[in-house]
Amino acid sequence: AQKVTQAQTEISVVEKEDVTLDCVYETRDTTYYLFWYKQPPSGELVFLIRRNSFDEQNEISGRYSWNFQKSTSSFNFTITASQVVDSAVYFCAPPNTGNQFYFGTGTSLTVIP
Amino acid sequence: EPEVTQTPSHQVTQMGQEVILRCVPISNHLYFYWYRQILGQKVEFLVSFYNNEISEKSEIFDDQFSVERPDGSNFTLKIRSTKLEDSAMYFCASTTSRQETQYFGPGTRLLVL
Secondary structure, eight states: OOEEEOOOSEEEEETTOOEEEOOEEEOSOSSOEEEEEEEOTTOOOEEEEEEETTOOSOEEETTEEEEEEGGGTEEEEEESSOOGGGOEEEEEEOBOTTSOBOOOSOEEEEEEO | OOOOEEEOSEEEEOTTOOEEEEEEOOTTOOEEEEEEEOTTSOEEEEEEEETTEEEEEOTTOOTTEEEEOOSSSOEEEEESSOOGGGOEEEEEEEESSTTSOOEEOOOEEEEEO
C-alpha cells in the first residue's frame, strides 16, 4: 500500500511570506500519480494538482508551485506570497493500486494577516 | 463546470437509526467513492464502486454499511444502525478512470446522538 508522510503538522506564516509544505511518499509502483488537495475551514476537498511519476518537471500555477523529486520520493508544494485565504489543511495523496486515495494527516497552514 | 453534489449537507440522527447519504457524481464518471473524516482526523477511504459493484472496501466498511447506485445518477451510502462513532463528515468522490483526479462533493456532516 502507498504511504505518505507530511512531517509538518502545523505551520504558521505571516501574510506575503513564502511557505513550503513537504510530502514524502512510499510506493512500490513504477508508474504512479500524486495529488495535492486543499481543505479550507469550510470543509470541502479541493483538487490542486495531479502529477505523473514520469514527469519530474516542476510545475507552477500562479502562486503555487510543486517540486517533484522522484529520487527522494518527495513532492513538495510551495505557496509564494501567501495570503490569508491560503489558510487550510493541505493533503498530499498518492492513490493506492486499488485507486482509493490514502490521505495522511495533512499539514495545517495558518496565514496570519 | 460539473461538480459532485451531496445531500443532505447536515444530518442529525439517533443512535440505532438508519441513514442514507446521497451523492450525484459527475455525469460521465464511472468510478465512485465514499470517504469519511471524523472531526479533527484524517480523511479515510470507505469504499469504491465501479460497474455496479464494490471494487474495494476498507476495514471500516463493515456490514452496517452498504452502497447502491439505484439509478443512472445517484450513488448512496446507507448506514443501517448508526453508532455514536459514525459521527463524521462523509465525502463522495467520482472520477473517469483509475489514477485520474477524484473530484469530491462538499460532504455530509452526520451527527449521531
